Amino acid sequence: MNSNPEKLNLADVVERRWAPEWIVLATAAAAIFLSTLDSGVINVMLPALCDFFHISSKSASLAITVYMSVIASTIVLAGRLADRVGRPKILLIGFCVFGLASLFCGGANSGFELNASRA
DSSP states (O other), X not given: OOSSOOOOOHHHHHHHHHHHHHHHHHHHHHHHHHHHHHHHHHHHHHHHHHHXXXXXXXXXXXXXXXXXXXXXXXXXXXXXXXXXXXXXXXXHHHHHHHHHHHHHHHTOOSHHXXXXXXX
């Protein structure tokens, strides 16, 4: 053990400690915002989706049900993977998958394609 321990400046400790917490907070806020925005957009657009794809409201509401079911079933798996692989990697992968799925939703030509890309 070192007989002359390095003295820590309290300002340095506080500065190092708070910087990563703000990054974590901003990242979590962005993830929650994207999820809330996605759910809100699909709920507002439901009548327009029915008219555009010529499908019933039951078929269109399936997009919401499928999305919530997939989120609920993968959240535990993603948490477990985050513990093993690392939270930043899993969050980045989640953002990429979300972005690609949103891109596919935007290019959907039928109700089936919309539901498949939401899943």
